[in-house]
Structure formats: C-alpha cells, structure tokens
Amino acid sequence: DQQVKQNSPSLSVQEGRISILNCDYTNSMFDYFLWYKKYPAEGPTFLISISSIKDKNEDGRFTVFLNKSAKHLSLHIVPSQPGDSAVYFCAASLSGGYQKVTFGTGTKLQVIP
Amino acid sequence: EADIYQTPRYLVIGTGKKITLECSQTMGHDKMYWYQQDPGMELHLIHYSYGVNSTEKGDLSSESTVSRIRTEHFPLTLESARPSHTSQYLCASSEISGGAYEQYFGPGTRLTVT
Numbered sequence: 001d002q003q004v005k006q007n008s009p010s011l012s013v014q015e016g017r018i019s020i021l022n023c024d025y026t027n028s029m030f031d032y033f034l035w036y037k038k039y040p041a042e043g044p045t046f047l048i049s050i051s052s053i054k055d056k057n058e059d060g061r062f063t064v065f066l067n068k069s070a071k072h073l074s075l076h077i078v079p080s081q082p083g084d085s086a087v088y089f090c091a092a093s094l095s096g097g098y099q100k101v102t103f104g105t106g107t108k109l110q111v112i113p
Numbered sequence: 114e115a116d117i118y119q120t121p122r123y124l125v126i127g128t129g130k131k132i133t134l135e136c137s138q139t140m141g142h143d144k145m146y147w148y149q150q151d152p153g154m155e156l157h158l159i160h161y162s163y164g165v166n167s168t169e170k171g172d173l174s175s176e177s178t179v180s181r182i183r184t185e186h187f188p189l190t191l192e193s194a195r196p197s198h199t200s201q202y203l204c205a206s207s208e209i210s211g212g213a214y215e216q217y218f219g220p221g222t223r224l225t226v227t
Contacts (some may be wrong), residue, residue, distance in 0.1 A: 100158065
C-alpha cells in the first residue's frame with residue numbers, strides 16, 4: 001500500500017515558466033513533508049520541507065503548498081531553469097520514533113530551454 | 114554541504130559472492146539509513162541505526178545485514194549475492210534531534226549481480 005503517491009511520472013516545462021509537481025498521501029498521521037531532488041547517478045538532495053502546522057513554505061524559487069484536508073501537497077518552481085531538470089521525490093514523515101520517511105515514486109521534470 | 118560517502122559507486126559481481134557496500138559520514142550524525150531503489154520506484158528503507166551498536170530492519174525485507182561499530186561508518190553486507198539483489202543502494206544520515214527530518218544521502222551504489 002503506497003502511502004505517498006506521485007501520479008505524474010514526468011513533466012515538461014518551458015524555461016521561465018512555472019513547474020508544479022504534485023503529491024498525495026493517505027496517512028493522516030504524517031506531520032512533516034519534504035521534497036528531494038535527484039540527478040542521475042547521484043543520491044537525493046533535500047530541497048524544501050513543510051510542517052503540518054503550515055500551509056505554505058517558500059525558499060527562493062521553490063514553494064511548497066500543503067492542503068491537509070485534501071492530503072495533497074505541491075511544489076512550485078518559478079521560474080523554471082534547465083538546471084532544475086531532475087527527478088523530484090515527495091516524502092512524508094511521522095514525528096518521533098526514528099523519523100521514518102516514506103517516499104513517493106518520483107516525478108521526472110524536464111525544463112526545456 | 115553534506116559529507117556522506119559510498120563505495121563502490123558501481124559494482125558488477127557474480128552470483129554467490131559476498132559483498133560489502135561501504136557508507137561513511139563525517140557530520141557526526143547519530144542516525145543512519147540504507148535504502149534500496151529500483152528504477153522508477155520509490156526508495157524503500159531496508160535498515161536503519163540510531164547510533165553505535167543499534168541496528169534495525171526497515172520496511173522492505175532484505176537479506177542484507179548491517180553493522181554500526183563506529184558512528185561514522187554503516188556498512189551493508191550481502192553474504193551471497195543473487196540477481197534479485199540487483200538494485201541501487203542509497204545510504205543516508207540525519208541528526209537525532211530537532212524538528213527537521215532532512216536526511217542527507219550519499220551518491221549510491223549501483224549493484225548488478227550476474
């Protein structure tokens with residue numbers, strides 16, 4: 001049973017436009033959400049996170065939105081740049097314990113120059 | 114800048130061989146993790162450790178074993194490799210306290226068992 005779902009395996013966006021990556025989760029107990037970026041032949045790199053007590057977190061060109069009632073979060077990248085081309089993983093975590101992180105299957109973003 | 118290292122980066126090995134995948138971090142993190150990832154799939158946690166002499170199995174059943182004798186070192190061993198073990202193995206670490214759950218990942222080891 002996949003608790004974190006990224007239903008779009010790929011996304012293509014023109015340079016300078018907005019990229020919107022979506023993620024749905026099923027476990028209402030998740031209280032911390034993260035986005036990771038992964039380039040080929042490299043490990044994932046942490047990008048941005050959001051606590052369940054917030055509905056928005058912004059860091060430069062990256063903004064994550066959380067809709068708890070819909071169990072949905074999204075990552076907005078504005079403006080998109082060719083260097084943003086990578087696989088983006090959504091992840092969710094439960095506080096306490098060993099900080100288990102559940103990952104989605106990833107969305108491959110291609111930013112076209 | 115995260116400093117977590119994995120060796121080898123790529124490994125092709127025959128069935129039945131014993132292998133050890135190395136993972137080291139220089140950040141002094143107490144928590145370390147091993148994930149397995151197949152192409153187009155999510156990362157599956159196979160082992161984790163709270164600290165020295167602490168190891169636990171993750172969500173995905175794995176025939177591999179781990180050890181944590183030193184804080185900075187978290188090797189993974191397969192006693193007898195099989196083709197079904199072909200995958201990418203990612204090591205990660207994180208701090209034990211605080212509200213942030215960011216894990217820092219190594220570059221991964223791509224294992225192919227023939």
